[in-house]
Amino acid sequence: MKYRYSPQRDLIYKKLKESKKHLTAEEIHKLVKKNDPQIGLGTVYRNLGILADQGMVQKLTLTDKALYEADDRPHHHLICKHCGSIKNVYAPANFKCVKCLEFVRDFKVDQAYINAYGRCSKC
Ligand SMILES: [Zn+2]
Numbered sequence: 001m002k003y004r005y006s007p008q009r010d011l012i013y014k015k016l017k018e019s020k021k022h023l024t025a026e027e028i029h030k031l032v033k034k035n036d037p038q039i040g041l042g043t044v045y046r047n048l049g050i051l052a053d054q055g056m057v058q059k060l061t062l063t064d065k066a067l068y069e070a071d072d073r074p075h076h077h078l079i080c081k082h083c084g085s086i087k088n089v090y091a092p093a094n095f096k097c098v099k100c101l102e103f104v105r106d107f108k109v110d111q112a113y114i115n116a117y118g119r120c121s122k123c
């Protein structure tokens with residue numbers, strides 16, 4: 001689907017990209033409001049949906065809240081169950097762990113992304 005250019009959407013994307021983080025729609029809303037005090041949370045949600053449709057933003061369901069990120073490099077996630085911090089791990093697509101999917105029959109796995117839950121070094 002084609003979408004018309006929207007300066008608000010552009011701002012949402014830039015803020016998320018700059019943050020280099022995994023943020024909720026509410027957190028993104030707070031960042032965007034610094035530049036555009038009029039913007040509503042509904043607008044942020046709608047535009048995040050469009051950005052996800054366009055493949056500019058990933059919508060993640062790693063925790064109980066949907067998180068968004070604008071990092072297009074393939075990566076794995078290390079998620080701390082105690083403080084909720086999320087670390088990106090960049091590994092090549094032929095990551096060894098794909099081998100652990102050998103039980104998959106009649107399907108050739110090229111790449112797999114791992115969400116690993118545990119405890120971070122600070123906790
Ligand atoms: Zn932690």
Ligand SMILES: [Zn+2]
Pocket residue numbers: 022069071075076077087088
């Ligand atoms: Zn990530």
